[in-house]
Amino acid sequence: MVYGYCRVSTKHQNLKRQIDALIAYGIKEENIYVDEITGVVLKRRGLESLKNVLTTGDTLVVKEIDRLGRNRKQTTELIKEFIEKDIDIIALDIPYLKEFILKEIKREKGFMEIMATTLLSLILEVAEQERHKILDRTKEGKEKALEAGVKFGRKRKLTRQKFVRTYNQMIKDERSPKEIQEKLKICKQTYYNYKKRYIR
Incomplete structure (x- = not known):
């Protein structure tokens, strides 16, 4: 079975872009698990529900590999957990992830396995830095907008x-x-x- 997972880390993001990409890949909407609220730990309702249904031989698809975890350490731990359960991982933004990196990590210890692990670590580090840059830019943009008098927040609910x-x-x-x-x-x-x- 093929499943998808999406996550947003701030209230200013939405899931549509990720969900649309997974559906375009061929995943049924009912097989896509999502998390909109983030916390300081990896336990998330959508992720935990997904882990409960994933079994050996299944495939997990994400649009971007860093959507799996809040940081490099959490993402790496999750990837290793899925590898141990023989669950394939496909990241649409890294088409070679499954065929080279994860395939080599699954093999016996050796030079290629070390290279693959190092490359995965590098990819996750770059993704984490990019996420920080986006958050910083968003914060700066919001501060400038507030200075210019732009109001943020949801519309007031009907009383x-x-x-x-x-x-x-x-x-x-x-x-x-x-x-x-x-x-x-x-x-x-x-x-x-x-x-x-x-x-x-």
């Missing part, structure tokens, strides 16, 4: 008072649920969630 007031008025005017949703600019599910919670 209970506004929902109840609008709902009661529009029901009184014999408006349909769809019209109420359009008026409040909310989806059907949100409308029924609010109705169930606040309308008696």
